Amino acid sequence: MATVQEFSFAEFVKSILWLTFWILVIFTLIILPIIFIVLFYVPAPEIAGIEMNPYLLLTMLVNPEIGAPLINLTLDQPLFRVMVFPGFTFAALFATAIIFVERKFLAKMQVRVGPYYAGREVFWWARSLEGLLQMLADLLKLLGKEVILPSGADKPIFWAAPVVLVIASSALIAVIPAGPGWVIADIDVGLLVVFAILGFFPLTALLASWASNSKYPFIGGLRALHQMIAYEIPLILSVLGVVILSGQLNLSKIVAAQEPYWYILLLPIGAFVFFITALAELERVPFDLPEAESEIVAGWLTEYSGMSYGLIQLASYIKLYALAGLFVTLFLGGWMGPLPLAFLGPNAPSGVDMFGVELLTTQEAVGILWFVVKTFGISVLMLLPRGINPRIRIDILLRTGWAKLIALSFINIFIALALLYLGVAGPAGPVGVISP
Amino acid sequence: MSGASGMFKAIESGTKHLIIRRFTLRYPEQKLKFVGDGYQFDPKMGVGIAGYKGRHILYHDKCTGCQLCAIACEGIAEAIGMVKIDKTWKHNKKSIMPQIDYGKCVFCGLCVDACPFYALFMTDDYELAAYTKEHLIYTPDQLSIKPKYQGNVEIKIDDQGATHG
Amino acid sequence: MSSHGGQPEEGSQAKAEAKPETQKPVEIPPLEKGIIEKITERFGDKIKFVYAKPKRIRFNVKTEDVMDFAKFLHDEVGFDQPISVAGVDYPKENIIEVVYHIGCCTKPEYTSSVFAFALRLPRDNPKTPTLIPVYRGVEYHEREAFEMLGVIFEGHPRLEKLLLPEDWADIPPLRKDFNIKGR
């Protein structure tokens, strides 16, 4: 009988344990002595008045206050904002959370379980966390897969497109304020920047589809181009109402201008048009026809595999976060909560402390919390149509975009103008509600 | 306006299902309960007895080595072959009994219909996965073992929808 | 046996009783009788009546008449829905039969009936005109009969491989002299 290599889980665990053991042995016997020898001769650098010795972390465990100046310094760095909090890491984590929620949410709606075992194995004591590690598993799977280059593909564009998409969608985050003062680029033409970057996506989609050298991606790319261009115009027009009322293009100031009431109360039609067009921009159901699998396999993503596919997906979910954040910023009052800060009472802490350092003031912390909650809610609303709608056809899509949505957004502009001239709201502040 | 109401109804129907119980059977932890004790056949009546068509069970004390099951399988899956057995039975002169290759069997149960001696029945056991094709060939000795299948999950229906418990 | 062409004539099986012949006059129900009379009135001896069971009628038609016959059946009798085109090979008689089964959708009294008419073609050169002009739906059925039995339908727009693999180089597989290996 032929010998068969049978997979044994015990053997697998054993091999991992042995591997860890040997790594530790080599580390302690070889690498650690080398580090100590180097440290003996080279003086440790000094940052913010603290000596950066290798024991700093251990010291900080005992006495956290030592690290306080260091944390302060980090928080002040622009790089921190770009890389961590309102920037890429936060957005990517948010996108991952959205993917997880989408899968569980959709599964719930479809009377099935969704991701179940990944995570449940680890957190066996907490059944509600079932499937939490599925995103990690998917990431590992995508990383382990070969990126297949189709023959005849335009290599530079084919490789660059996913990266460009991630960069472009991350760039959208830069102008969206995640809390009072928490914005990477607080520029006066923020809204224009958003539309400038959004204009980049159809081009990239078309280039990616072209570079794939295949028929299905090509049709998908053309559809994406048609769709995004047709929906960009109502998108911009629907925001015009907000600009008229606030007199601002700076997103932070637009949020501040929504002080008494949010613009969704004044401009519901604009918010509706923005929501629909954002769905179309994101290629989400029912507007996912550039990726319609029953007609054109996977649209312009057909030839992408492995991590380059993963990057495109990441880009699309970061874009979802960005557009949901934009919706919150423009129509839902951004970081402002429905309740005033005084609601917290007189004994509320003045800020969020860590190691004695004030990371955020209470106002900032509450603002960020409200922003995250609202953005999450809007994201879930954007996921909802996936469960209840079929895909629509390109001609219906274009007719809706060019005829109905543009008409609606013009109506919205007239409403905004009327509100302005009647003095209900405007850049100078609403008349009669709060008179200076 | 009918479009808007239709869309509203669709959204309502979709969100309603967020609170309905999940229907999925979590298979390795839960196993379905089957009717009866496996498919059996009564040659006197010429009628079978309802049951799940899983792996066979062979009663050595009844099998006469008549090969009818192998003949029945000839045009269907050709999964049954007759093999020599070590033990000698008084009623089995040729000392041959069926051996079933589950790599070929289609679980139609027509071999059970063919057996006139109540010797070959089917059982609830469907978990036959093996690493090699050789492991899928069940000798008469393996076939005589009664499988231990414990399925106890049934579909439950209440106001919260149907579920497998 | 020769009167009902649908039956294979095998020497060993000649014991098969010739039921339709003896019971023909009594068994034909009135509805079928009406159809048969209508057809025999028009075609007379050119076609051969085979049997009429309840709701099932069969005629044998010659190749040269089949077009007229089909047109008559479609337009005047009212059998308008092609159901199947079956080819049967009889190597002992050196004949291939092509049996058209035609149903009816429009005339309520005939909807339950299936009309069959067969062409008995010589086995070495089976040729018959295609019935696509009359029954549009037989296109794929005739293609299948072509590749499975080698019947050539003259005037068929695309007489190509349909179900068999493109590299099939054997004789048409549903002929009786094509044997499956090991059987």
Next chain:
Amino acid sequence: MGLPPSMQVEESEEGRILTISVGPQHPGSGHFRLVVKVDGDIIVGADPDPGYVHRGEEKMCEYRNYIQNIPHLERPMIADSCGILYPFCLGVEDIANIPVPERAKYIRVILAELNRCIFELYWLGIYGIFLGHSTMFMWPMGDRELLIDLAEAATGARVTHAYFVPGGVRNDLPENFKERAIRQLDYFKHRLDQYKDIFYNNPLFLDRTKGVGVLSAQDAINLGVTGPVLRASGVKHDIRKIEPYDVYDQLDFEAYSMNSGDSYARAYIPLLEMYESINIIKQCLEKMPSGSVRTKLGPNPRGAAGESFKRVEAGRGELAYYLVSDGTPKPYRVKLSVPSFRQIPAMPHLLKGAKLADMPAIYWSLNYWPVEADR
């Protein structure tokens, strides 16, 4: 910069034609290829190319006796395995003059209707996902389980039942089948109402299917299409009604037809039929007499020389067997006239002039099942 090299665009009188091969490896095709030529977004020609899963069922039949033919004959259509076996059993009973007990007839009808529902749910699920509606894929697939459980309780197998035999059915229904069936069917009926809300009355679904792929009654008859496709075009042609087999003439049910002939009608009729199937099963469970369920036969039933043409209404339409017997235990010739094969001519007819995005909506509404068509 021209088009990428792999895209052969042929210049013709109608314009620039791009040939797209939908299948055999395509999420929207099945084991089947549809060569679609598009001019812009408009399909100018479609050429169906079946045959990827041809297994030679008809030739196989000639080498096996009537009983041995049962398991392999249901393989082409495992989603409706009783439906495809039904006319074979009727045909053998006709040829070999086998009587069928009354109870067996009722059980057959129950199983045939259960299988119709199982098939139609499968079909509906795929229609949902073809239109991009993922919930409509999951719901029918889940609810199908209710009916598969019932079929399994009766037959012992989930999809390939091998349950019908010439002369009745293999075994009687188990105890408390009736209560279980009624409970699950009531729930199933309640689920069907939900389908209407989320899918059939969804305005986007109506946009996608209404007025798409209109097949006139004249064309439908002439092309030879059958089943829900034919009935959607306004031709009331249901074999259960016009030529009742077994006990269908003793049951009270409706054969639905619609007049619009578009994809919406073709998708709506299966829903109505599922309601009707529930009705039929309940009637059968009430009316079913007790008694034997299978005529005792020898191992090799043989019929007189002769031929038989029997047809039933399966899930996809009229399914007929042309059986020729020469008096031996093995059939001389078996011809399956399957509904899927009969829908093929409608495919190029309807797709020509349609939009590319309508291709799945039309293709799958035709009830085409590649494995069954290839046999």
